[in-house]
Amino acid sequence: MxxxxxxxxxxxxxxxxxxxxxxxxxxxxxxxxxxxxxxxxxxxxxxxxxxxxxxxxxxxxxxxxxxxxxxxxTLDFGESIRFRVPVTEVLWPRLANTAILGGVTFALMIPLALALGVLAGMREGSKLDRTISVGSILTTSIPEFASAVLLTFVFVFWLAWLPGTSPMNDGFSWRELVLPVAVLVLYGFGYIARMTRASMAEVMQTPYIRTAILKGLPYRQVILRHALRNALIAPFTVIMLQINWLLSGVIVVEFFFAYKGFGALLLEASLNQDIFLIQACAMVAVFVAVTTQTLADIGYTYLNPRIRFA
Structure with missing residues (x-):
């Protein structure tokens, strides 16, 4: 190790x-x-x-x-051309905002996707499986800007329950975070759910699971102790990749809702040719990407002890 x-x-x-x-x-x-x-x-x-x-x-x-x-x-990226202040004074607050958005999205999306994927995989071919599969494909097929427009129309203009933008000008507000999180969860959970469903269905057909069921082991114990661990190996990589997407791949959502996050900052730096800010954003994004991939490799050793790294 x-x-x-x-x-x-x-x-x-x-x-x-x-x-x-x-x-x-x-x-x-x-x-x-x-x-x-x-x-x-x-x-x-x-x-x-x-x-x-x-x-x-x-x-x-x-x-x-x-x-x-x-x-x-030493994290000295110079002075931002656009904001006329040191890059770190702009970068860290925006990175923290995206961490909040990504953290809330991750906390809702991953348990939802795993639960639905496991339920569908346990009952392959059932009505529940078909419903979850169709719903996952449908939500994943709708791009973020389309679902953002739809949710804004329903909850802002029709029902008037939520604000249409999320600038957080008056401090942190849960109400302003609802729509961006909802858009990201709707778009991201379907792919993980489908991966989990396929992996779970494959594991449920393996001889050792069938043997455990035939021996009379409690079904709950078979699922939680044996099937679930092996079924999570394939979705684990997809889950770790979601961190990179939530960091720099949410430009559309942040820009649509005027959310002052890392993705919107990268877009603004590119439009204004702020090379020092672009450099900082690129290095941070790559650092997060390689770190999450390392954590994913380490996680494999715990999910599947048979994997050995020479």
Whole structure:
């Protein structure tokens, strides 16, 4: 296990290093382009040359990259071009907002999807199975912007129960969080439920489960102690991937409801060509991605002890 963890840690670091090189080559290697984005397109060539010299862009590329990587490692991403404040002052509050949105969504979506998937898999071919399967396919087939429009029409304009936007201007509000969470849960739970259903149905047909049932073991014990653990191996990867989606893949939902989260920040940084903010968002997103994949690999060893990492 220690060898496996060491290899995974090395793989994480190499992935982060590769991403940092790509980001630097795309956004930082051309000093003139950086100067234009920072100072504006109407500055003179002399003004840009003075700025480049003052910020060390006249030095060799390798030296600049090492210094840039050192600043990134200490979470010094520079100053945001769009907000005119250090990037961290904008990044961490937005990341916290998305963590709240993602955490609530995760807490509702995962138990719901697993419960429905297990119920459908236990009764393969039944009316309950067909109902859950059709409902899962239907919700997953509807994109977020469509369900956001539908839910807004029903709960904001028709019933007038909920606010139409979620800027949280007056502090945290559960009412403003309901619609974004509902849209994300509706879109995300169906895929996990279908994966769980297929895995559970396959496990229920295995000889050891049939033998346990024929021996008279309590059905509840067979499901919870034997079938469920093995059925969760396949959906576990999908569940871990949902973390990456909830971090940077919810741009549409955050933008639609004016929710000030990480996804909306990444979109705003891209539209305004805020290269320093884009760099920070990209590095954070990649760090979360490689971390969740490492946790997924570790989780496999507990769900299936037969798996061995050489």
């Amino acid at each position: 220690l060898i496996f963890l060491g290899r995974r840690l090395v793989a994480m670091l190499l992935t982060m290093l590769a991403v940092s090189i790509i980001l630097f080559l795309l956004l930082e290697v051309n000093g003139d382009s950086v100067a234009i984005k920072v100072l504006g397109p109407y500055t003179t060539e002399q003004q840009r040359a003075l700025w480049l010299a003052a910020n060390g862009y006249d030095r060799p590329v390798l030296v600049r990259y090492v210094e840039w990587l050192g600043r990134v490692a």
